[in-house]
Amino acid sequence: MIPVRGLEGAQVAVLGLGRSGLAAARALAAGGAQPLCWDDNAEARARAEAEGLVCADLKAPGAFEAIARLIVSPGIPHLYPAPNPVVQAALEAGVPVDNDIGLFFQSFATPDWDGYDVMPRVVAVTGSNGKSTTSALIHHILEHAQRPCQLAGNIGRGVLDLDPAVDGEVVVLELSSYQTELARALTPDVAVFTNLSPDHLDRHHGMGGYFAAKRRLFAEGGPDRAVIGVDEVEGLYLAGQLSEGRADDRVIRVSVDRKLTGPGWQVFARKGFLSEYRKGKQAGAIDLRGVAGLPGAHNHQNACAAYAACRSLGLAPRVIEAAFHTFGGLPHRSQTIAEVGGVRYVNDSKATNVDSAAKALAAFGNIRWICGGLEKEGGLEGLAGATGGVRKAYVIGREAAAFAMQLNVEAEVCGTMEVAVARAVAEAEPGDVVLLAPAAASFDQYDSFERRGEDFAARVAAEVGVAHG
Structure with a gap:
């Protein structure tokens, strides 16, 4: 567990007591805050109370008078198509609204890091399609390379259920638009944008709102490296916004539609072959056609994104290629x-x-x-x-x-x-x-x-x- 930092002694409301809500309540308590929990489902409240957590109706008049922050579970709307009544009450009371992702980034770094040789890092992956496979593949490559790593977020464990980071560890997070749109802190070291296609449009009030939710991962914290799929106009636009010029290799552009050229850093796949170019010269190549766990062009896009993220972490192409061949894929995905x-x-x-x-x-x-x-x-x-x-x-x-x-x-x-x-x-x-x-x-x-x-x-x-x- 990662105890929440910065809210010691404060009353913090938690709305929604599923996996992420319960983890947030536990982490708040572990960090010295006083979580006050609510879920409209009586069975969910009973499970929380069985753990010793305090539940109180957050819809009651005056419920937010002593509350420092409201933590909202991902499935609960806070803006579109209409705010949940509890969120509305918090906003009207002037109480900041956050989620477990914001708490994670607020609390991940600790004074213990002062003694580490290599600072822990966070790789965060978002996009419409492929983010689960890309996240799992990055984690698999790191495990293959014997780098300490953990996987969480929209896949696997809740972010606050992670263990505190050890020296040199990499945490890989899959983040949905529901998670990125509300987090008050978003500071990954490497951020990945796979692609964009219409989804969750009612929640985000259209494609513009949906893209804006994804874009927050890159705009709020300013990652050291950004891996951007540029096969849609939104990705192309995002890469342009983040880059200071054609040779700016803080942005790694990824494509499965075309060969990418220029003096910057590019990773692309054509006809089953992945190529990496940097400063106009080829720096790596992998034949993806025989990688059983990554069939089809959409998985080649996932491979390119994972490859770029791992290269930005210093892994060699041959190490990444060997890991590709031992990746079994994810259930329910090709x-x-x-x-x-x-x-x-x-x-x-x-x-x-x-x-x-x-x-x-x-x-x-x-x-x-x-x-x-x-x-x-x-x-x-x-x-x-x-x-x-x-x-x-x-x-x-x-x-x-x-x-x-x-x-x-x-x-x-x-x-x-x-x-x-x-x-x-x-x-x-x-x-x-x-x-x-x-x-x-x-x-x-x-x-x-x-x-x-x-x-x-x-x-x-x-x-x-x-x-x-």
Whole structure:
């Protein structure tokens, strides 16, 4: 645990008692603050009280008269589409609103660091797609290089559940827009921006607000190095804002669309080959085509971003390349779960929006595509140019028929995962890929994309007779 610093003796309200909220309350107490907790869910309050935490209704009149700060869990809106009533009350009372990420950056450095030979560092990764894989890959490379490291944030542990940093340690954080938009302190040493595509638009009041939430990671604290995917105009703009000139190598530009040139620092992938250029000269190259855990151009983008971040930490290209080949990938992200009778079964349940599904489709050919679910704002037009490798779609979800009508490929309305997998398995031929890439949220049928992916894997196992664990 990382005890919260700077709030000793203060009453601090904590709204939301899920993983991050409970961790924040514990860390506040460990640092000498007095957490005052609330969650509308009575079971969540009971769990907190069982740990000895104090709960009080933060909606009550005068609740914020003695409060120094309000800590809000990521899923609770503070501005759009409308502030949560507790957040509104705090704002009206003039109480600063923060989250666990802000507390982490406020508290990470300690006086113990004065005796360290190598200062601990933080690598923070954000973006629309690929941030989990990029974060996990950076962490894997560091482990392979035998560097002390921890992984947290939107993946794995809560940030305040981390252990205090040791000499030379690197903490890798995956940060969502919900986390970056509110944190009062954001001071990573290396910040990574993978890409940007429409997502969470209601929460951020459109693309401008969504990009602004991501941009805060780079604008608030000024990282020593910024790794920026420049294949969208927002990334290109962000790189330009951060750079002092063409040769400024504090900004590492990343692309999978084109070769990058110039006197600065670039990492790009073309036709499966990663190249690093610095000051106009090639500094490294890796053949990604044989890296089983990173299939497709979207994973090559993740590889480029992770490579750039690790190079900025001083790791050699050959060390990074060796680590790539031992990376197994993440569950529910282009995850091969079986290969039977010449048919490959791939779980990409994390492809919850159109852009991520399009990238998954681009990674394979001869696709039996299982898709559908809770459609996100913006429709499915972005899939129109990505379905050339699809032989047939098998559509799930409560609105499967309406979803299927928007597709430009042969589509069968299946409704449930059980039916979709059975039909895809029955029709698949050697050389085909049965791919779950929903292009939609899961909440019409599942409580998370993980549960959806697990159901897919279980149904495949039952149909083709392989072990599922």
